[in-house]
Amino acid sequence: MDLQPPRGTSDLLPPRSERMLRLYRSAGALAELYGYAYVETAILEPTELFTATSGESSDVVRKEKYTFEDRSGRSLTLRPEGTAPAMRAYLAKVHELPPLFKAYYIEPEWRYGRPQAGRLREFRVFGVEVIGTPDPGGDVEVIALADSYLRARGLSRFNLRINSIGDERCRPAYGEELSAYLEANRDRLVDEHRIRFQENPLRVLDCMDEGCVAVSSGAPKISDRLCDPCREHFAGVRSGLEGESVPHVLDPTLVRGLDYYTRTAFEFGSDELSPGQRTVCGGGRYDGLAEAMGASPTPGVGFGMGLDRVMLAQDGEGVAEAVDGVPRCFVVAVGEAAREWASRVVRTLRASGISAASGFEPRPLKAQLRMAGRSGAGFAAIVGEKEAGAGTVTLRRLSDGQQEELRLNDAAAWIHSQSETPA
RNA sequence: GUGGCCGUAGCUCAAUAGGUUAGAGCACCAGGUUGUGGUCCUGGGGGUUGGGGGUUCGAGUCCCCUCGGUCACCCCA
Structure with missing residues (x-):
């Protein structure tokens, strides 16, 4: 197909x-x-x-x-x-x-x-x-x-x-005048216009053909009529x-x-x-x-x-318009046990106005972090057994790898406080 | 609608004057590092060479048709 x-x-x-x-x-x-x-x-x-x-x-x-x-x-x-x-x-x-x-x-x-x-x-x-x-x-x-x-x-x-x-x-009077002028100069017009100008003579004026341009330049101008x-x-x-x-x-x-x-x-x-x-x-x-x-x-x-x-x-x-549609934070879930907590993290961030996304599939951490980087997100939220047990989330700034483990309730505020221009 | 050029992996390209299983870089996936991406190393998946027909022992390569892109024209957004 x-x-x-x-x-x-x-x-x-x-x-x-x-x-x-x-x-x-x-x-x-x-x-x-x-x-x-x-x-x-x-x-x-x-x-x-x-x-x-x-x-x-x-x-x-x-x-x-x-x-x-x-x-x-x-x-x-x-x-x-x-x-x-x-x-x-x-x-x-x-x-x-x-x-x-x-x-x-x-x-x-x-x-x-x-x-x-x-x-x-x-x-x-x-x-x-x-x-x-x-x-x-x-x-x-x-x-x-x-x-x-x-x-x-x-x-x-x-x-x-x-x-x-x-x-x-x-316009009608001008059209007639222009028609008469074109008629008198028809042999210099491009083939297509020799007939067609009768339907709408104005059209000849914006023709780019050399002959037509020459004829047009000498034609009566609408601005004078x-x-x-x-x-x-x-x-x-x-x-x-x-x-x-x-x-x-x-x-x-x-x-x-x-x-x-x-x-x-x-x-x-x-x-x-x-x-x-x-x-x-x-x-x-x-x-x-x-x-x-x-x-x-x-x-x-x-x-x-x-x-x-x-x-x-x-x-x-070379105008670069800002691109929307990129999550601010990409949530990475490590291990099956952390998946539920991870979706809680996603919901919490979204509820706080931070666009958040995840990769859905239980892939290796490094693969998920790669996805986070590719997504263009400024931050990755790493959520594993440790975080799930402690009610926390590890936030990693993807531009420089700096990271910090915070209580989930403090995560959104922390992201908001970070620079608006992730690299 | 008229005329010209082009069409090989997701992308950019290679493949002697038609000759064997169509290659490379980037990208992608996995492992190295069983909880740390963007660097590095190793391995892997991926192509009916846009499609169809023809010539030939043999076609990515030549011919025809077709689809698509592109440039000029017509004209316009």
Whole structure:
């Protein structure tokens, strides 16, 4: 039997699983500090939710859908992104929720494609959404939150690019102008775009093909064509970021891959990752999303952050996150007669707030001590016939071998009094 | 999804131009030390060479398919 997880998925085991849990917990803590509520949505959605919102021309819908039919013939899709499900869930319960709804989630998402490092079919995402306000303050807050999170996770070698891609008032006109321009220069575009630009001309702008780049550089810029409200909104976002001291650069070629985005688009990229997948966090405003689902207009802004990539960026920057899940004290039982007392020791330590573990099996003392050392524990509690008879426990500091025999009731206090950093 | 590279013990690797029972280090287990780990010594377990098929007297080595990883592209988290 093949023990590998399915292609493009990954198992997480210590220490990486511990680090990932750290990323989850710190994400939750930060989001809650900003006043965001935790939400969960179904991992499966009707396929239509994504085709109707992301857009038929988006890559997610065209070739990355993880789609199958259930037993009743319904087409279901493993969510490739979190915003549409979050908005769907919000709209379904809109009357029970506050008009300004700030939500965060930590969830797996799926995209079907050829996997490589930092690009998985199943990947872990920390996302936040501010639903119910068109104010640039919302944009600024989610961006500042992402920036703050990355820095708190020890990262510094990343940058933030932002752009405004307009809204339904100014984008269509710009799109036509851009289309006309691309049409006139189509012979210089890469093959794939000669046809495709008609579906969504904005897409050509972030193409890395030499010819496309050359054409893009001479193309009309959306920033020069924004309608007044969009221009004002974007100015608000930028000055807000200045006010929050969030470093960023304007990138007129930045376009989001999903159709529902309006106005603000942004991406955080890590210098530690391969150029092709350096994006660690992407997001933007989606004031048209609710309408795409047939609901009344509801503005929103948010981001999705790829935590697998955040961890890779940490690897690249040499960030060492503290590891949990290691017992403070490893209890060693010598001989059958001491086993009962040993489990009493384990219970007592735990009741005093000291994480304690044992090896379960009656192995030789040296083997158990080896296990204690391997476990990463700071201390070993040696319990044999002698201790069992005397109601004591021998505590050994594993960093230097110093040890002391104490009454069980004094053991926890003694460990607490020791240095917090066992070697 | 397109193209390239890679795949030998848990890990890192070795195995002359196809040639006998596929080796080593680390890790793991046991003993030396019947109550003291991380050092040392001795011994031990562990591989259908990713899987399948083919060529050959003979395949880890050559060919095909397949699975997986990886890099670039597409695109993004």
